[in-house]
Amino acid sequence: MPRRAGGTLERHEQKERKGIHAEDTHRLVGENVVLRPPTESDVEVAYAWDRDPELAAWNGRSPLSVSLPAARRDYLSRWRDTSVKTFIIEFGGEPVGMATLYDFRRGGCELGIKIGPNELRNQGLASEAVGLLLDYAFDVLDLDVVRGSTLSHNGRMQRVFSKFGFVETGNGSILSRYDNRRYSEVFYELRRDR
Numbered sequence: 001m002p003r004r005a006g007g008t009l010e011r012h013e014q015k016e017r018k019g020i021h022a023e024d025t026h027r028l029v030g031e032n033v034v035l036r037p038p039t040e041s042d043v044e045v046a047y048a049w050d051r052d053p054e055l056a057a058w059n060g061r062s063p064l065s066v067s068l069p070a071a072r073r074d075y076l077s078r079w080r081d082t083s084v085k086t087f088i089i090e091f092g093g094e095p096v097g098m099a100t101l102y103d104f105r106r107g108g109c110e111l112g113i114k115i116g117p118n119e120l121r122n123q124g125l126a127s128e129a130v131g132l133l134l135d136y137a138f139d140v141l142d143l144d145v146v147r148g149s150t151l152s153h154n155g156r157m158q159r160v161f162s163k164f165g166f167v168e169t170g171n172g173s174i175l176s177r178y179d180n181r182r183y184s185e186v187f188y189e190l191r192r193d194r
């Protein structure tokens with residue numbers, strides 16, 4: 001799936017079509033999803049996702065075990081941290097997932113994403129969100145590269161990376177804190193100038 005058209009005018013037109021408002025860079029509006037900054041009202045849903053064993057396993061983490069008040073303090077400080085860009089993914093006006101741009105260095109950043117409810121996965125929501133994030137990263141933040149990684153058995157996430165033209169840059173292994181087993185992971189990147 002080509003994400004971007006070449007040329008300033010075409011890029012501008014694509015932004016208009018997708019509804020990205022450069023003057024309001026923290027609210028990315030697509031056809032089905034809206035990406036917006038998290039607010040205090042998102043704490044409970046974020047907490048529920050972080051306690052979900054399946055989501056934790058896909059991230060190689062153990063489900064969150066701290067109390068809600070402790071998690072609230074952590075979320076609110078993380079969401080205020082301007083070195084990380086966190087977005088709530090809304091679908092039908094409800095928060096359904098989270099996307100993060102983080103680890104800004106060497107002209108690029110890392111992209112992480114999750115769709116919370118199992119029944120909403122495989123419906124194209126992450127693909128649309130990633131398209132919006134890539135336009136934001138390249139056209140608004142002016143980055144040269146967006147990086148990502150996922151477990152080698154995460155076919156869905158790999159498909160999302162590959163459909164936008166991400167290329168594999170290597171692989172490694174992580175010790176999952178979910179089950180203390182070692183898994184292989186794949187690293188990806190998408191360069192603006194490719």
Ligand SMILES: CC(C)(COP(=O)(O)OP(=O)(O)OC[C@H]1O[C@@H](n2cnc3c(N)ncnc32)[C@H](O)[C@@H]1OP(=O)(O)O)[C@@H](O)C(=O)NCCC(=O)NCCS
Nearest residue numbers: 058113114115121122123124125126127150155156157159
């Ligand atoms: C991974 C995740 C973010 C993808 O979001 P999503 O909204 O489900 O993804 P989409 O529906 O946009 O796209 C999924 C693609 O994978 C394909 N797919 C589904 N299962 C697959 C599999 N086992 N192997 C390969 N491709 C698969 C789908 O057909 C679709 O591709 P298509 O659009 O070409 O048909 C989401 O499923 C999720 O949150 N999963 C749990 C947490 C997670 O894995 N997070 C990523 C950690 S790195």
